Amino acid sequence: MGRINAQRVVLGGLAAGVVLNILQALIGGLLTARDFEAALAALGKAIPQTPAMMAYYVGLGFVLGIVLVWTYAAIRPRFGPGPRTAIIAGLAVWVAMGLINALAEAPMGIMPMRLHVLMNVAWLIELPLATLVGAWVYREEA
Amino acid sequence: MGKINMQRVLLGGLLAGLVLNVVDFVLYGVLWKEDLAAAMAALNKPPISDSAIPLFVALDFVFGIVLVWTYAAIRPRFGPGPRTAVYAGLLVWVVAGLLHFIGEMPMGLWPQRIAVMGTLVFLVMAPLATVVGAKYYQEAA
Numbered sequence: 466m467g468r469i470n471a472q473r474v475v476l477g478g479l480a481a482g483v484v485l486n487i488l489q490a491l492i493g494g495l496l497t498a499r500d501f502e503a504a505l506a507a508l509g510k511a512i513p514q515t516p517a518m519m520a521y522y523v524g525l526g527f528v529l530g531i532v533l534v535w536t537y538a539a540i541r542p543r544f545g546p547g548p549r550t551a552i553i554a555g556l557a558v559w560v561a562m563g564l565i566n567a568l569a570e571a572p573m574g575i576m577p578m579r580l581h582v583l584m585n586v587a588w589l590i591e592l593p594l595a596t597l598v599g600a601w602v603y604r605e606e607a
Numbered sequence: 608m609g610k611i612n613m614q615r616v617l618l619g620g621l622l623a624g625l626v627l628n629v630v631d632f633v634l635y636g637v638l639w640k641e642d643l644a645a646a647m648a649a650l651n652k653p654p655i656s657d658s659a660i661p662l663f664v665a666l667d668f669v670f671g672i673v674l675v676w677t678y679a680a681i682r683p684r685f686g687p688g689p690r691t692a693v694y695a696g697l698l699v700w701v702v703a704g705l706l707h708f709i710g711e712m713p714m715g716l717w718p719q720r721i722a723v724m725g726t727l728v729f730l731v732m733a734p735l736a737t738v739v740g741a742k743y744y745q746e747a748a
Contacts, residue, residue, distance in 0.1 A: 469684070505714060508716070509650075509651075510715055512713050512714055513713070521713065525710060529706060532701055532702060536698065536702075538684075539680070539681040539684050539685075539694075539698070540680040540681055540684070542684045543611070543679075543680050543681070543682070543683045553680075557673075557676075557677065557680070558702050560673060561673055561677075561703040562702045562703055562706060565666060565670055565703065566703060566707055569663065569666050572655065572656070572659035572662055572663075573655055573659075574652055574653075575652060
């Protein structure tokens, strides 16, 4: 099996990152922003609303996009190239990043259950969609 | 490429989960128990209830299964063996540990020491558990 095409992982990852950041602003903003701010405020915490912090999270979106496309590339020989494998990669990342973390953190009662559910619904939509776009850019030599 | 051997994913995953449970028990149940209670108190929350322990134990087994599934999924790309198991563990660590840590850091929910140490321990624990679980994962040639 050939090596992962790292250049295409980065290129596809940046495309996935654009999708993630847009979807996070739209879906995440609509679904979770108010609950999230309220939950942090209830703990006496807040994320500073500064351009630097916005850049921090946008950058994190691009890093996550690259991880999504790397995951797609890594499982591609197993499941074959194409959108089905991209969705599997997105769902696998969602399980590890979103679902299990939410299940582990929910009993601590730090964040409201509703917020865990809403964030996971958002990621369940965002991660496979972003991987689909990134995987569309990813190429390998035959 | 053949299908993933789900029976072996479950078997290896349970073994990987056992490793995770042992490490988590020692760390969060013994060594850092007081630190965690203090961190929860700083958030005006009660200590984590003992009634949540069965859920954490079950989640570690689920996590073990995720680790070995990841190993099985990337195995055709990198070949069978411990090197690929380490890759799988590192991938899951990046997704579930590192990115989670980076995402939560600005919120200041947890004391820096616990957050950093927990992420670093996970960096060792995830590949280690995957190597153990992957040892029992097999596929028809």
